[in-house]
Amino acid sequence: MKLKYFTELDGVRAIAALMVMVFHFFNDIQTTSPILILIKKITGIGQSGVSLFFVLSGFLITRILINSKNSDHFFLNFYIRRALRIFPLYYLFLVIFYFLLPLINDTTIAPFGQQIYFWVYLQNFAITFNWNWNGPQHFWSLGIEEHFYFIWPLLIFYLDKERIKIAIFVIILLAFLVRLLMVINNVETFYFTFTRMDELAIGALLAIWEFNGKLESYKPINFIKWAFLLLIPTFGLWFFTSGKALDVVQIVKYVLMAFCYFCFIGFAITIKENHFLKKFLRNKFFSFTGRISYGLYVYHPLCFLLVNKHLQLNSIILSFIVSFVFCFLVSSASFYLFESKFLGFKNKLQKT
Template identity: 25%
Template sequence: MASDRIPSLDGLRAGSIALVLLGHLQGARGFPPVELWRSLGDLANLGVNIFFIISGFLITSLLMSERQRTGGVSLKAFYVRRVLRIFPAFYAFILIIVIADLIGWVRISMTDLVTALTYVVNYNAGRSWNIGHLWSLSVEEQFYLLWPLLFIRLGGRRAVIAAFIAFAAAPVIRAGMHLALASGPYRDLEIFPAVADGIAIGCAIALLRPWLLTQPAYVRLTGSRWLLLLLPLIVMVNRERGYTLVDLLVWPWMLLLMAVLVEASTRRTATWTGRLLNLRPVVFIGTLSYSLYLWQQPFLNRHADAPVTAFPLNLALAFAAALLSYFIIERPFLRLRRHALRASAVPRAEA
């Protein structure tokens, strides 16, 4: 069976994980205190938002492809594929963190452990650093549980409406939380309805893509070399996201532009940016991004003073742990998942 990998998405993942790493390295012992990075805003959160858009776009594209080929969507096959892709490396990471806690190398609470095991870290306001990054993976898992059911139940047009409702509601919910919970740990808590806008716009663009590609104006816009000028604009807005009005009124437009860039990148493979995103080393970093995201957090700990959390050793150790996780855990289960895909006759894609 031929690969159904969507071009450029792994390259975009590589860029996203680079932003996360750069954001988390700031403040780490030994990392150059370059003021430029701080002036760009929360780069780690920007990287996570790009991950969310990619996830919404890819998962929806796969659901659409399956429905077009087979006339329906197999929820059982979908969840089996998700479990084999996500759970093994995730729970191996949790096991190692628990062992490190028992030894005394790190500290996590019982609440940390329970919310991590059940994928609800985004509702844990007092989470520790070492499992703090799992909030975004919890959001992803909640998306996997909800969206295929809505996609099947609603159908194409109503699914687009649902995606845009979630996209519009999230910044309003965040603004409401900022006003009602002006102080305290719950003001910026990443509850699913408050952070689903990135995923939702990725879903909406995937659903609208067949129609968009029939619109000459959209094709011309996304084929323009000037499209890359959106990148500095996105970064400029990202640095101001701490202001509630910016987040409410401007950031949604930036998410829309990022989603357009993601969609356009899958078609602009012949441009220099397309060739860059599809270079083998870049694709490999993107392929490694899940394990790297899991393992960077304990090493890129700006609150610790241990040698293993000092730059550049911390970055090297994060990559080493990610490589071990990928080759020892992820790849065997990915092979198992490919067998499951062949058995269920669902197109293969690295999601």
């Protein structure tokens, strides 16, 4: 079966990347200005762009896995394609971060004992449990994705569709229980694989709907209705409790936000071709941004830091523009001069 390519999902990926970038830009600003404080609070929702990434990734990867389930070399092809997409840029940035930047800044290279967690994708464990680590903190989400996709193909391969649905709901329940246990013991839930895996599983549920034919008959308006019902408690929790680290919020916010994005993605792919949202998500800017979104996510904290350190612009608006333009330039160069070489191998493998 040839999978339909949803061009609009490039736009969704772009929105997720831009949300995270906007959040990090304003979150790092120290200010007493009431206007900027309000802007920081509003842009705080951008932090959930990672949740959008997770749900989207869960949907896209799961539909690929289900579609290729009966193909030859199922596991080998999946893991090689995954490695070609993720590893080159991931490890290139670690080399830049650990060895090139200290050379440029004339600083000490971090001890390997502090680096090791990032080289083996255990950075989010190190951050959660306060191990002695040093590295790009925003890589925590990449660790979660790799952990999930190390196990998920096994479940897809050995379970039928009904049992996969059961596995999805078990994962959602387990994530809830792990968050509850960690909150009770005053352990941070934000970075840990087993407290965020339900977001990827929720995206996978949308792929199950697609293969069961449910999306074809599901009315897009129903996604709007469910999203509206979910957004009331979700945005209520975010707006009134943001920054307070309330226990109940840490337990329920991820699953609520994930189902909101489940509805958003479901709506985007089921609406008619001439719908304004589909056209909006398919415009050239979003398509391009979605294409380089991995680089945008990887490079943006470093780009923001370099602009802030070396240009010292006095205008926040100017700093915002320069920072984002610089990040787009770096990510574009990375994509076309480096990542695309490996993507070419990945695409050839997919056709074999």
